[in-house]
Amino acid sequence: MMATDLFTPSLDSLPRVFSLADLKQQMPARPEQAMELVLRWLESGVVRQVAPPRPVFIRTSIGEVQDDELRCQALLRAFPSLVMVGGSVLWRQGISNQRDAWLECCVAEQERDCNLTDVRLHWRPPAWWEAIRRAGGIAGEHCGVAMLSGEMAVADATVFTDVWMPDREQIDWQRLSTARLSQASEELRKLR
Amino acid sequence: MGSQGFSQIVEQHQLGMEAAETRIQALSEYLAVYRASQASPSGRRFYGRIRELRHDIWRLKAWSWYLSARQARPAWLAPLLVLARLLAGLVPAAPVRQRSALSARTALRLSTRSLLDRAYQALDEDIQGRLLTLRLAQRQRPATSRDEEIARLESRAALLAEAQRHDLRHSSQVAVICTVLAAVLRLRHWFGLPLPVIKTVDRT
Numbered sequence: 001m002m003a004t005d006l007f008t009p010s011l012d013s014l015p016r017v018f019s020l021a022d023l024k025q026q027m028p029a030r031p032e033q034a035m036e037l038v039l040r041w042l043e044s045g046v047v048r049q050v051a052p053p054r055p056v057f058i059r060t061s062i063g064e065v066q067d068d069e070l071r072c073q074a075l076l077r078a079f080p081s082l083v084m085v086g087g088s089v090l091w092r093q094g095i096s097n098q099r100d101a102w103l104e105c106c107v108a109e110q111e112r113d114c115n116l117t118d119v120r121l122h123w124r125p126p127a128w129w130e131a132i133r134r135a136g137g138i139a140g141e142h143c144g145v146a147m148l149s150g151e152m153a154v155a156d157a158t159v160f161t162d163v164w165m166p167d168r169e170q171i172d173w174q175r176l177s178t179a180r181l182s183q184a185s186e187e188l189r190k191l192r
Numbered sequence: 193m194g195s196q197g198f199s200q201i202v203e204q205h206q207l208g209m210e211a212a213e214t215r216i217q218a219l220s221e222y223l224a225v226y227r228a229s230q231a232s233p234s235g236r237r238f239y240g241r242i243r244e245l246r247h248d249i250w251r252l253k254a255w256s257w258y259l260s261a262r263q264a265r266p267a268w269l270a271p272l273l274v275l276a277r278l279l280a281g282l283v284p285a286a287p288v289r290q291r292s293a294l295s296a297r298t299a300l301r302l303s304t305r306s307l308l309d310r311a312y313q314a315l316d317e318d319i320q321g322r323l324l325t326l327r328l329a330q331r332q333r334p335a336t337s338r339d340e341e342i343a344r345l346e347s348r349a350a351l352l353a354e355a356q357r358h359d360l361r362h363s364s365q366v367a368v369i370c371t372v373l374a375a376v377l378r379l380r381h382w383f384g385l386p387l388p389v390i391k392t393v394d395r396t
Contacts, residue, residue, distance in 0.1 A: 019317070039331070043331060049324070052325045053324070054318075080225070083228075108224075133228035146229045
């Protein structure tokens with residue numbers, strides 16, 4: 001069992017989202033003990049592994065609700081290819097009035113187990129990112145996470161059918177360009 | 193060197209290839225996302241970054257090819273090693289961030305040493321993450337033994353660290369090898385010639 005001393009970093013000294021490498025940097029003299037320390041924190045429930053087996057952790061406290069910023073920050077550390085899709089995009093861009101219950105995102109990584117609450121990760125092939133680029137399908141970002149454009153989000157949901165979308169009448173179709181929607185659908189259909 | 197030493201070296205090469213391939217995949221994904229996320233790609237900075245990422249990917253492919261060749265031992269390997277030894281003195285051993293003339297105001301170029309170091313670190317993080325998950329599961333459910341898997345991962349981590357130390361010790365030669373083979377790969381790519389088949393890594 002590892003003994004704590006003055007040189008053991010406290011959990012409060014770490015950012016809310018951190019990796020094993022961050023912790024090792026705080027313990028330059030004994031980096032091998034970083035894993036033991038994290039294991040102890042995980043067992044006591046004060047941190048959670050964001051997406052096992054990736055060594056990225058989030059500090060937790062009782063009754064705390066994870067806001068968008070924290071979830072996005074944690075997801076980005078674990079999945080660098082993260083892109084927000086589906087109804088999550090439409091609501092955050094004000095194209096739909098219906099709020100998402102889950103944060104819907106796409107990743108290129110095959111292993112996508114995630115311990116965060118209210119997050120759904122979907123896999124997309126590498127060619128998907130190329131198709132998005134060709135169609136100019138990214139429209140800004142939310143808390144650092146790239147977001148699809150409204151048209152691309154609709155096209156993606158139609159082609160892949162695995163993401164949540166609001167009811168049709170809840171979408172402000174006036175804000176979506178038919179030409180761009182058609183181009184986006186054409187690009188994505190090639191992937192099916 | 194005994195058979196155990198030889199098998200360890202082979203395993204180190206396999207781990208080096210796995211590190212390079214994992215990093216190539218990560219950089220390729222990042223490149224795709226980076227290109228997609230630029231609404232109106234323009235400017236020297238954007239294209240400089242793209243160029244540097246591609247350059248990194250070619251160098252990693254070259255390293256993976258070299259490690260694969262260490263096992264297959266083709267005829268060009270011996271002259272390449274001689275060349276690497278001869279030119280190693282021209283390459284600074286310390287990690288220096290280079291700025292090429294073209295990218296002076298755009299993107300910083302990573303030295304080969306730093307590039308490979310990051311590849312090894314990324315694979316090490318992956319192994320450490322898996323170890324952590326297994327150890328946690330072991331503590332929570334001690335009835336199910338995961339000792340064998342934990343021992344296997346610990347052995348991989350130790351071999352990886354040894355491979356990393358070895359490459360760092362010979363970083364100048366490694367830089368020459370990566371530069372030469374990356375140039376060959378690029379030329380073959382430009383002329384439409386098939387790229388060498390790199391023996392794929394068994395990740396099981």
